[in-house]
Amino acid sequence: MYVSVPPMEIESRSLAIIDAEVPEPRPFAGDQWAVARRMIHTTADFDLLSHIRFHPAAIQAGKDALLAGADIVTDTRMALSGIPVRRLEPLGCTVRCLIDDPAVAKRAKSEGVTRAWAAVDEVMAHGGADIFVIGNAPTALYRLLDWMERGARPPKLIVGMPVGFVNAAESKELLLAQDAIPYITIVGRKGGSSLAACVINALLKLAREPRGS
């Protein structure tokens, strides 16, 4: 039955339901649980709990980067739309997506690569970024790791969650195979722009309102 719930309480009730349905001991604790729980909240897909992977330094790196005014790059406009730009701006953060940039379209066409791949090249050719949020394109993650292997300036965090059936799982295995750059990822085929974006929301919340305070 539909239950009338005051708007301000919908989120906290939802999170309490997830807490109750994933009893302790949980697969993640503390801040990692806060991020994982947000991902369940976004999809209602508890299966993710077996597939989420955190680099041990990822949460702290993400919080620090946001509080220091991160330059955030997303692979899709959907991920961009899911990130609360207005709440990030006071911290000095910027959020951008180059997928529709004319220079990217031109580069993709002339080189026969995806626009997501060309967008990473465009970002890296101009100094890189602090946080990459990849929710759709395996080619974006693969290309970013390619730049890293060649010694380019690393980001502070990679939220690497491309979804799909061609190279998505493989690109995330490559991300997991390195430990120089902090990452948050989902092994296997699952992922998506909503998931990648919600990780930034969760990190922002943790950065601004430390748990227990």
Next chain:
Amino acid sequence: MYVSVPPMEIESRSLAIIDAEVPEPRPFAGDQWAVARRMIHTTADFDLLSHIRFHPAAIQAGKDALLAGADIVTDTRMALSGIPVRRLEPLGCTVRCLIDDPAVAKRAKSEGVTRAWAAVDEVMAHGGADIFVIGNAPTALYRLLDWMERGARPPKLIVGMPVGFVNAAESKELLLAQDAIPYITIVGRKGGSSLAACVINALLKLAREPRGS
């Protein structure tokens, strides 16, 4: 292992993989399978196949509405971002989301309702819309059905896929309990802006490139 795939082939290879992993007889056939398959493509979540529900007239209603230049309203900016506005405009379609409209914020605050609820009121108070795409807010779907019960102008299609733990499943049960308005939905908690948006993409593809042609 990462395999280099020409950009133009990534989608068709992905869809072929899904076809292969869901052998005949499938839970959906024809155009319904094309839409359901797109939803799997967007999430890599095969569990959806047990939860997707089509009103029998939904696919035709959706295609007809798009070809006639539908006025499409989404509940979130993410869903809006996931809809290919540039490919819809030549058909005369418009796509809008009122969640950030100042009149909606004002209405939500003064009435103590969610902005998603107030946005539906704003749309309905000004003549309604042809297609509602609801990927996030149960309150949007609930409020829309409330207007329908009171005899307001019905949309031609409701893509009703709010996600979550508070009222999402319940709002979709209400949608399924009526058959006057064609719908595409997902029973239970799952849903999301990416899923709701990809249904429009799938319908657009079906409308423009009928299968078999």
